[in-house]
Amino acid sequence: MNRTSHPRLSIPRQQRGAVLYVALIMLLLLALIGVAGMQVAGMQEKMASNYRAANRSFQNTEGVLRNTERAAEAITDRTDLPPGSLISATSITTNCEDGFDPVQWGRDQVNPALPAVNVRRIDKCGGPGGNALDEGQPNDDDSASFQITAYSADDTTNPSSWTVIDTIFKL
Template sequence: MNRLHRLQFQSRPRQRGAVLYVALIMLLLLALLGVAGMQVAGMQEKMAANYRAAGRSFQNTEGVVRNAERAVEAVTDRTAIPSGSLLTSAASIGQNCEDGFDPVQWASLQASPGVPAINVRQIDQCGGPGGNALDMGVPNDRTSATFQITAYSADDPANPTSSSVIDTIFKL
């Protein structure tokens, strides 16, 4: 009987543990996929934050431009400057057409990156020889004033991560 038991035991095929190796390799692949997925999700989060900061900075700069337009209109009409337009006054409107103003260079020279800034120039008198009017040769329109408004602002004044510059022409 002992011999019969030995024969039955020996007749069974030997197990080599291949399933264990396959399972470990599959777990390793799943772990690598999980790590790659986490990296992709982290990158997408950073991209969304940058997109949000850029949009917020542009909207803040656009708000500064709109406030400046309201203030310029009030200065031109000789009415009270609306509240919230503290960056623009009658004294801050430049009249020099030949100063070589460059909006990009002006924005790079802003000392405080989180503080909004504005530059307003009256350009309706800039036609004629030596001027830099966009409508060279066309008579100046004396009934309404034209201004170049350049504004700079950031997404968050306390911790700026993105900034924008908007350069507009505003005609009353």
């Protein structure tokens, strides 16, 4: 019987540990990629939270605005105000020459958690006196126009985002 001898594999006499160094460098790179991924995820979470707060603030302000439009219409039609209305017949101004600035008005809100509105009746503006009633024009409630500025925050207990909406509402 012929035996074939297999060549012996050469075994190094001294191990140098190169694989250990390569493995440690790879682990270090993976750890750095993991840390960067966690930072990106944290930043995305903050961005999503800010977007949510801004969107809630805008939706709350738009709700205040729509409720104020219904209240202005009820005041003009001399019907009952909707529940939770922030205005009354005496809070609607007709002075168009008062220099009202919606941006500054929003900045001047002292309690950022509470919604607020400012309503001006602007269909009577015009002429040198700033009021159509001064010029002898009839009082026409069927086509009343209002400038409504609404302010609200995203959360009443801990506000982090505020919105001011300025619009024109015509009956």
